[in-house]
Amino acid sequence: MAPPAIEVRDLGVRFRRNRRGRRSFKDLFSDSSRRARPGEFWALRDVSFDVQPGESIGVVGRNGQGKSTLLKLVAGVMLPDEGHVRVNGGVAPLIEITGGFVGDLTVRENVKLTAGLHGMNRAEVDRRFDGMIDFAELEDFVDTPYKHLSNGMKVRLAFSVVSQLEEPILLVDEVLAVGDKAFREKCYTRIDELLADGRTLFFVSHNERDLRRFCTRGLYLSKHHLAMDAPIDEVLARYNSDHSSP
Structure with a gap:
C-alpha cells in the first residue's frame, strides 16, 4: 500500500502575541514544557490525520483557527513546535499567491x-x-x-x-x-x-460551493484543534450548526 501523501501527527505550533512574550533562543531548542509561556498561544494543538494519494480534502473553520497555518506547515514554509508533518511527493503551493514575484522583473x-x-x-x-x-x-x-x-x-x-x-x-x-x-x-x-x-x-476555503465541488472529505478546525474529520457534507453541516445565529 502506498504511503499517505500527507501524514500529520500530534501537530502543534505556538505564536507570540507581542514582543514581551517572545521565546528565548534557548526555548527554541527545549521541549521541557508543553505549556505556552506568557504572551504565547497555541495556533494548532494535537492535530493528527492522513491524506491518501488522490484524495481531495477541504479544510474549514472560522478565521484565526489555524487553517492557513496548517497549509503552510504542509507546504514546509513553517516548522511545528510539536509533532511532525511528512509529505510524500512535491507540492504545488497556491498560498499567498502573488508572493515570490519580483516587482522590477518583467x-x-x-x-x-x-x-x-x-x-x-x-x-x-x-x-x-x-x-x-x-x-x-x-x-x-x-x-x-x-x-x-x-x-x-x-x-x-x-x-x-x-x-x-x-x-x-x-x-x-x-x-x-x-x-x-x-x-x-x-x-x-x-x-x-x-x-x-x-x-x-x-x-x-470559506466558500461552500467550492468545497462541495472539489472535495470529498473535510477537516474542521475549531478552538485550534481538529474537531471533525468526515465526508465534506457532514463537516459543513457541523460547521454551520456550530456557528448558526441563535
Whole structure:
C-alpha cells in the first residue's frame, strides 16, 4: 500500500502575541514544557490525520483557527513546535499567491524565475511558456515589469504558473476568491483537470460551493484543534450548526 501523501501527527505550533512574550533562543531548542509561556498561544494543538494519494480534502473553520497555518506547515514554509508533518511527493503551493514575484522583473522574467524555482528545467519552461501567458491573458504584457500589473493580472499570472507544475500535491488557500468570474471559471476547469489526473488536493476555503465541488472529505478546525474529520457534507453541516445565529 502506498504511503499517505500527507501524514500529520500530534501537530502543534505556538505564536507570540507581542514582543514581551517572545521565546528565548534557548526555548527554541527545549521541549521541557508543553505549556505556552506568557504572551504565547497555541495556533494548532494535537492535530493528527492522513491524506491518501488522490484524495481531495477541504479544510474549514472560522478565521484565526489555524487553517492557513496548517497549509503552510504542509507546504514546509513553517516548522511545528510539536509533532511532525511528512509529505510524500512535491507540492504545488497556491498560498499567498502573488508572493515570490519580483516587482522590477518583467512578466517573462518572473515566469522563468518562478517556474525554475519550483523545479521546471529551462526546456520545460520554454515549452509551457506560451500556454502560461495565454492562460493568464497577458499576451500584451510579457515585457512589462511585474510591479506595473494590476492585482488581478498578478493573480492570473501566479495561478497560471503554479497550476502548470507537475507536482502530485496541490495546496490551495482561498485563491479562488479572487479574480473576475470568467477567470474563476478557468481556474475551476484547471483544478478539475488536475484532479482527473489523480492529483491530491488540500484546499482551504470559506466558500461552500467550492468545497462541495472539489472535495470529498473535510477537516474542521475549531478552538485550534481538529474537531471533525468526515465526508465534506457532514463537516459543513457541523460547521454551520456550530456557528448558526441563535
